[in-house]
Amino acid sequence: MSLVEIKDLRVEFRLDTGTVTAVDGVSFALDEGETLAVVGESGSGKTATALSLLRLNPEPPCAYEGEVLLDGRDVLRLSEKDLRKIRGNDVAMVFQDPMTSLNPVKRVGAQVAEVVRRHQGASRAEAGKAAVEALREAGIPDPERRAAQYPHQLSGGLRQRVMIAMALVGRPRVLVADEPTTALDVTVQAQILELLVDLQRRHGMAILLITHDLGVVAEVADRVVVMRSGRVVETGDVLPVFETPQEEYTRELLRATPKLERV
Numbered sequence: 008m009s010l011v012e013i014k015d016l017r018v019e020f021r022l023d024t025g026t027v028t029a030v031d032g033v034s035f036a037l038d039e040g041e042t043l044a045v046v047g048e049s050g051s052g053k054t055a056t057a058l059s060l061l062r063l064n065p066e067p068p069c070a071y072e073g074e075v076l077l078d079g080r081d082v083l084r085l086s087e088k089d090l091r092k093i094r095g096n097d098v099a100m101v102f103q104d105p106m107t108s109l110n111p112v113k114r115v116g117a118q119v120a121e122v123v124r125r126h127q128g129a130s131r132a133e134a135g136k137a138a139v140e141a142l143r144e145a146g147i148p149d150p151e152r153r154a155a156q157y158p159h160q161l162s163g164g165l166r167q168r169v170m171i172a173m174a175l176v177g178r179p180r181v182l183v184a185d186e187p188t189t190a191l192d193v194t195v196q197a198q199i200l201e202l203l204v205d206l207q208r209r210h211g212m213a214i215l216l217i218t219h220d221l222g223v224v225a226e227v228a229d230r231v232v233v234m235r236s237g238r239v240v241e242t243g244d245v246l247p248v249f250e251t252p253q254e255e256y257t258r259e260l261l262r263a264t265p266k267l268e269r270v
């Protein structure tokens with residue numbers, strides 16, 4: 008059994024103006040310790056699929072059909088209480104823009120410490136120390152000093168490292184990373200990807216990576232799911248899909264990527 012199995016997932020947004028089918032019968036699986044990338048043009052349903060893992064699409068207006076199995080338990084049918092247990096513990100997420108996820112008026116160390124306390128029920132002092140360690144593990148130089156700073160005092164790359172530190176506090180088995188490097192400049196992008204790969208090696212978590220950047224996929228993913236208009240167009244190991252794509256849409260996406268090193 009795979010760690011995550013998505014079966015015939017449909018996500019619909021029921022709006023006053025009509026129904027938008029964001030995800031239209033998607034199936035794929037994510038195994039323990041692997042990195043699976045979901046690619047596709049803007050609006051293809053990547054984010055709506057990823058958010059379904061924690062049932063985080065706003066409902067209503069959103070409605071789900073199908074199954075999202077985590078260890079065989081259907082996330083779409085869990086109680087809110089059981090869902091809360093899964094969020095952060097089994098599955099954690101990092102998003103594109105850390106600035107909107109961090110509290111601008113709170114020191115970053117305190118924000119990480121809060122997550123530590125929620126997970127481990129530690130004392131304030133212990134949580135503060137654990138937060139500094141989490142920042143260090145996320146590759147933040149001089150973490151004691153950084154912990155005392157506010158989000159706007161950190162660069163985009165460091166803020167993303169803070170988000171990754173927070174996501175990993177609960178030692179999740181699945182990390183969902185939705186365009187985690189898109190807002191960053193190229194050198195910093197590479198560093199954040201390296202960090203994710205390194206953390207995965209150390210902790211063995213599975214990564215579901217949402218990206219429109221096929222260069223990133225070639226760099227870090229084992230397998231790829233290509234989506235278009237809410238459906239899976241093509242899926243397989245990264246190398247064969249990139250070398251001999253079976254679908255015209257995949258070929259188009261590849262042509263739109265200037266250079267793919269390593270492929």
Ligand SMILES: Nc1ncnc2c1ncn2[C@@H]1O[C@H](COP(=O)(O)OP(=O)(O)OP(=O)(O)O)[C@@H](O)[C@H]1O
Pocket residue numbers: 020022027028029030047048049050051052053054055056065068219
């Ligand atoms: N909260 C919402 N309300 C209404 N429609 C939505 C909502 N969220 C997503 N959609 C619609 O669902 C479809 C899929 O969106 P989704 O964000 O999953 O695509 P995406 O592939 O992640 O795109 P991007 O790369 O731009 O993030 C789009 O047509 C979008 O407009």
